[in-house]
Amino acid sequence: MDVLLVTFLRALAFGTPLLWAALGEIVAERSGVVNLGVEGMMLLGAFFAFATAQLTGFPALGLGVAALVGGAAALVHAVVCVRLRGNQYVSGLALGMVGVGIAGLLGRGWEGTPLRTPLPELSWLTLSGLVLSGVVWVFLYHSRWGIILRSVGESPAAADAQGVQVFLVRYLAVGFGGLTAGIAGGFLSVAYRPSWTEGMTAGMGWIAIAITVFSGWDPLRAVAGSLLFGALFHLSFRLQGFVAPELLKMAPYLGTILVLTVATARRGAWWQEVPEALGAPYVRGER
Amino acid sequence: MRRFAWALVVLLVAGLAVGGVAQPRKLKAGWIYVGPIGDYGWTHAHDVGRRIAGKTLPWLETTYVEKVPEGQVEAFIDRLVRAGAKVIFTTSFGYMDGTLSAARRHPDILFAHCSGFKRASNVATYMADFYQVYYLNGLMAGALTRTGKVGYVGAFPIPEVKRHISAFALGVRATNPRATVHVRWIYEWFNPAAAKEATEALIAEGADVFAFTEDSPTVVQVAAQKGLPSFGHYSPMYRFAPQHIVSGQLVHWQKIYIDFLRKVYDGTYTPRNLQNVDYWWLLAEGAVELGAQPGMPVNPVFRPRLEAVKVRVSGIGTVSVYDLVLRRLREMSQSPPAFDPFTGPIYDRNGKLRVPAGRRMTVQELTTMEWAAPGIVGPWPKEPK
Numbered sequence: 293m294d295v296l297l298v299t300f301l302r303a304l305a306f307g308t309p310l311l312w313a314a315l316g317e318i319v320a321e322r323s324g325v326v327n328l329g330v331e332g333m334m335l336l337g338a339f340f341a342f343a344t345a346q347l348t349g350f351p352a353l354g355l356g357v358a359a360l361v362g363g364a365a366a367l368v369h370a371v372v373c374v375r376l377r378g379n380q381y382v383s384g385l386a387l388g389m390v391g392v393g394i395a396g397l398l399g400r401g402w403e404g405t406p407l408r409t410p411l412p413e414l415s416w417l418t419l420s421g422l423v424l425s426g427v428v429w430v431f432l433y434h435s436r437w438g439i440i441l442r443s444v445g446e447s448p449a450a451a452d453a454q455g456v457q458v459f460l461v462r463y464l465a466v467g468f469g470g471l472t473a474g475i476a477g478g479f480l481s482v483a484y485r486p487s488w489t490e491g492m493t494a495g496m497g498w499i500a501i502a503i504t505v506f507s508g509w510d511p512l513r514a515v516a517g518s519l520l521f522g523a524l525f526h527l528s529f530r531l532q533g534f535v536a537p538e539l540l541k542m543a544p545y546l547g548t549i550l551v552l553t554v555a556t557a558r559r560g561a562w563w564q565e566v567p568e569a570l571g572a573p574y575v576r577g578e579r
Numbered sequence: 580m581r582r583f584a585w586a587l588v589v590l591l592v593a594g595l596a597v598g599g600v601a602q603p604r605k606l607k608a609g610w611i612y613v614g615p616i617g618d619y620g621w622t623h624a625h626d627v628g629r630r631i632a633g634k635t636l637p638w639l640e641t642t643y644v645e646k647v648p649e650g651q652v653e654a655f656i657d658r659l660v661r662a663g664a665k666v667i668f669t670t671s672f673g674y675m676d677g678t679l680s681a682a683r684r685h686p687d688i689l690f691a692h693c694s695g696f697k698r699a700s701n702v703a704t705y706m707a708d709f710y711q712v713y714y715l716n717g718l719m720a721g722a723l724t725r726t727g728k729v730g731y732v733g734a735f736p737i738p739e740v741k742r743h744i745s746a747f748a749l750g751v752r753a754t755n756p757r758a759t760v761h762v763r764w765i766y767e768w769f770n771p772a773a774a775k776e777a778t779e780a781l782i783a784e785g786a787d788v789f790a791f792t793e794d795s796p797t798v799v800q801v802a803a804q805k806g807l808p809s810f811g812h813y814s815p816m817y818r819f820a821p822q823h824i825v826s827g828q829l830v831h832w833q834k835i836y837i838d839f840l841r842k843v844y845d846g847t848y849t850p851r852n853l854q855n856v857d858y859w860w861l862l863a864e865g866a867v868e869l870g871a872q873p874g875m876p877v878n879p880v881f882r883p884r885l886e887a888v889k890v891r892v893s894g895i896g897t898v899s900v901y902d903l904v905l906r907r908l909r910e911m912s913q914s915p916p917a918f919d920p921f922t923g924p925i926y927d928r929n930g931k932l933r934v935p936a937g938r939r940m941t942v943q944e945l946t947t948m949e950w951a952a953p954g955i956v957g958p959w960p961k962e963p964k
Contacts (some may be wrong), residue, residue, distance in 0.1 A: 298783045306776065396615065402797050406819055485775050487819075488616050489795045494770045525772075529763045529780035531845040537764045537958050 299523050299530070305413040305484060307522030308544040309334070313500035314507065316472030316515045322432065322509055323465035324445035324569040327369055328384030331497025332391020333362045333470050334375030334477030337383075339395040342407060342488040344367055347494060350557055351411045351482040362474020363467050365391055370466040374459050375575035387496065396490040410486030417479055426473075428511040441465060445567035448574040458574055476500070499544065506551055511568065520547065564575045590874050606844050608632075609664035610643040611655055613671035615742055619815050620769065620794020625670045626833025638844060649673030656681040664876035666843055668836070671842055678702060685848050685951075689843055694739070698857065701850035705835050705858035707866035708739075710746040710945065711763065711911045712828040712891050713790075715869050715904050716810045717750020719877070720788045722888040722900040723760050723808050724751075725738045730786030731762045732777045732798050736960045738948055740792050745952035747790060749920050752954045754890050761786050761963065762794045762957035769794040775801050782807070788825075808881065810871070817872035827871040841895050851862055863914040868902075874906060875900065886948075921945065928953045 313330050327333075337358035345354030353518050367389045372378040411417065431535040432438040441461055448458045480489055480496070499521055507513035521544050528540035606755040610629050614622035622645065633641040644660060647655045659667055666689045668865035669678045675695040680688045683701045690702040698704055720729045729751055733740050748760040761781055764775040778789060782805060789809040791798040796819040802809040803820035806961040811817065812829025835858050842848045848856065859864030870877045877885065886899035892898060895906070923934035927950040934940055940948070951959045 295783075302776065302779055306772070376678050397616065403617045403623075403749075404814075404819065406796075406800055480772070484801070485771055485797060486798060487771075487796070489619070489771050489797075490615055492771045493768065494767075494772055496772065524781060526776055527730075529765075529773075529777040530783070531762050532958050534958070536960075537766065537831050538960070 295530070299526055300519075301414065302526035303505055303519045303522035304418055305522070306525050307513070307518035308421050309479045309496060309510050310503055311425065311514060312472045312476035312479065312499050312519055313497060313550055314419075314503040314518060315425055315511055316469035316476075317496050317501060317504040318509050318511055318514060319428060319432075319441070320466045321504060321570055322445045322567055322572070323451035323462045324448060324567055324572065325370065325373055325462050325466050326380045326384060327366060327387070328381060328467055328499075328501065329365070329387030329391060330469075330500050331493055331495070332395075333365050333473035334391075334480070334493045334497045334500075335395040336365055336391045336493070337362045337474030337477030337483040338492055339399050339402075339477075339488060340474070341401065343398075345482050346402070346405070346411060346559035347406055349409050351409055354482050355417070355478040356534035358474040359471045362473070362477065366466050367463065367471075368398030370463045372574060374462045374466070377575060380571050380573070392491065404489040405575060407486035407488075407490055410481040413483050415456020415483065415560070417475075417483065417527035422515060425511040425515050432511065435473045439451040442567070445569055448569050452574075452576065455524050461482070462574075464493060475502075491534055502545075529553065529567060584934060588790055592879045594608075601620070604639055604844075605665065606840065607640040607642065607662075607664045607841060608666040608668065609643065609659035609662065611647050611652060611667065611669045612643060612645040613647060613649065613673070613676065614645065614769065615696065615755075615783060615921075616643075616645050616792065619796065622670070622828045623794075624813055625668075625832050628830075628836050629668075630836045631833035632836040632840060636840060636844070639840060641883075642731050647674075649677070649879050652677035653663070653681045656685070656690075656894075659703070660685050665857050666691070666840065670694075676866075682686045682815055684907070689850050689853065691839060691853075698854055700852065703839070703848070703853040703856035703858070705839070705860070706859075707832060707835060707860050707865055708742075708945075709830075710742050711862050711916075712867050712880055713743045713746040714750040715908055716790060716826055716828065717747040717752075718759075718900055718904050719750075719881070719885060720747070720790060720810065720908070721751035721753065721755030724755065724758055724788045726754070727785045728784070728786040729758060729760045730778065730781035730789045731760055732774050732781070732789070732791035732793060733762055733764045733769050734792045735766060736764055736958075738946060741951065742945055742948050745948070746920050748952040748954045749925070752952075753892070754888065755923075759954050759956045762955060762959070764960075765793060765795070771795045773795040778802060796820075799866065802891070811952070815872040817875065817878070821878070822880055824871040826841065826869060826877050827859050827869040829870055829873060831866055831868060834864060835860055838876050861916075862908070863916055864909045869908055875930065877904060884885065926953060927951055927963075928955050929962075 314553040326544045340361045341354035341358035345351040372383040444458050444461045486564050501516040506517045526543045590810050610696045612622040617625040629641050636774045645653050665810045668691050670693045672694045677690045680795045694706050695704050751758050764776040774793045778801040787807050789798050799809045799816050799820050803823040807823050919939050921940040923938045924936040925934040927933050951960050
């Protein structure tokens with residue numbers, strides 16, 4: 293088959309979980325909350341999707357359970373960061389590690405087991421990822437709710453003064469991020485590699501966070517970012533005969549640094565600014 | 580009366596002492612693992628070996644720690660020593676220097692380091708190596724490929740993996756002189772996504788038979804989805820693709836563990852005489868096995884296809900690949916082996932003579948080999964000119 297076509301299809305397959313995870317992180321960060329626990333939420337999603345699909349024979353049900361588990365995990369993070377005003381970075385990292393640990397522990401008996409009823413790699417889920425990014429884009433930039441969400445991430449105090457329920461918005465945004473991260477992980481274990489293996493995300497959560505930054509918190513650019521990373525991942529094996537594999541292994545990360553450098557240099561024009569209040573807990577009545 | 584009392588005391592003490600000796604003596608051994616015991620690869624296999632040793636040797640008590648970062652091995656060794664371990668196995672190449680340093684601080688403890696080359700009076704080395712088994716798998720892969728392209732997903736380009744790929748390629752060429760082995764490196768021992776994508780890349784380039792070094796059954800499963808045959812690695816992977824897995828390599832670390840611990844228990848090994856103790860155990864010692872699951876050297880599904888391919892082999896004549904595999908397996912299972920794949924003349928892929936005619940490679944040469952056998956296609960870091 294044509295190299296370009298194969299690369300595009302592989303980019304779609306590997307890019308789908310990256311896109312789902314990145315879209316959720318974009319929404320969460322737009323509300324001002326960083327969640328570095330994507331890797332852990334994805335792994336929890338991967339495990340619960342696999343276990344549910346294996347037991348019931350319905351991968352779609354598995355994805356549903358993965359979404360709920362991812363969302364629940366994210367809400368723990370939200371409670372710590374929004375209500376208890378804990379450090380978002382510490383809480384996210386902790387969530388990530390706990391998620392990896394719990395999924396590994398629960399999955400002991402399933403290690404390496406292939407899924408009985410896998411979904412095809414390229415399916416409605418791939419398509420719905422693309423649709424979802426359009427929906428999130430319209431939501432963020434062309435809906436009242438999107439303006440409210442963004443205002444909470446830019447200036448929670450101002451939003452609060454306008455009568456916006458800052459805490460509620462942040463809970464919902466972080467929860468949505470967990471939901472999509474759970475589905476992203478579920479996609480890995482029921483479609484991309486239909487089986488369960490401990491630690492099977494192997495750093496994809498971090499790439500999703502990189503895509504979030506790379507995209508300038510824009511859902512449509514996240515599509516481009518996910519496809520680019522997917523293509524680079526595939527090409528890093530295709531091109532091994534021509535380019536040193538050590539270099540190719542670094543390509544996605546070098547690409548991120550390069551894009552960030554260019555984007556930062558042209559700040560404002562091409563690349564969106566970081567949400568102003570990102571990472572800062574909101575305390576009512578303080579400035 | 581007093582004398583009688585003394586005699587009684589003496590008898591009592593003597594009796595206790597004798598009784599104490601007659602009590603079954605225990606030996607505690609600890610294992611340090613680099614990965615999780617659920618990894619289905621390297622650490623899993625060592626842990627299976629530990630458990631079998633514990634069941635086989637009634638006087639043995641075992642303990643382990645998993646996921647120990649290579650730089651922190653010394654702290655975990657100290658922990659096992661405090662917990663009473665008299666023998667400690669460190670099961671990753673990267674533990675080498677840490678093990679030697681800890682061994683100097685604990686001169687009365689016996690250490691065995693897996694896959695390393697540094698020893699001391701209380702540090703032995705050991706390895707169960709696959710190169711013979713890889714050669715046998717190569718014979719089958721060469722017979723099964725229709726496109727003439729065999730795919731190999733490699734973890735890290737280190738001598739151990741290179742030796743295995745070269746042995747595999749020598750086997751492939753022995754049954755299919757025009758076939759090539761296409762190698763892709765993932766630079767990780769465990770990364771299912773990378774193993775999957777590397778397999779997809781090889782499939783896109785026309786490879787139709789697969790072998791690999793990575794600690795998950797990913798390559799087997801991805802190949803099976805496309806209906807392509809593959810060879811399992813390390814653990815029994817037959818159940819993951821019973822219609823598509825041809826064979827593979829299996830390890831039995833317990834063979835080494837049980838031998839080593841018995842010799843510690845009976846006093847043959849002491850913390851003062853391990854300087855020259857190096858286990859390099861292969862098929863003949865039963866430390867490794869051909870197959871995708873124990874007791875099944877070749878998946879019966881593939882027997883007809885392997886019997887249908889006939890090859891001419893010097894010294895044997897015309898023989899089916901199936902018979903050739905079983906014959907070579909028998910020859911290499913003898914002690915000493917009647918056949919070795921790394922017997923000269925062997926040229927590397929650049930045409931340079933690496934092993935002169937009639938000579939076999941030594942263990943030292945095998946453990947440090949960096950060159951690639953003919954037929955290997957793809958990047959080969961540190962390839963000698």
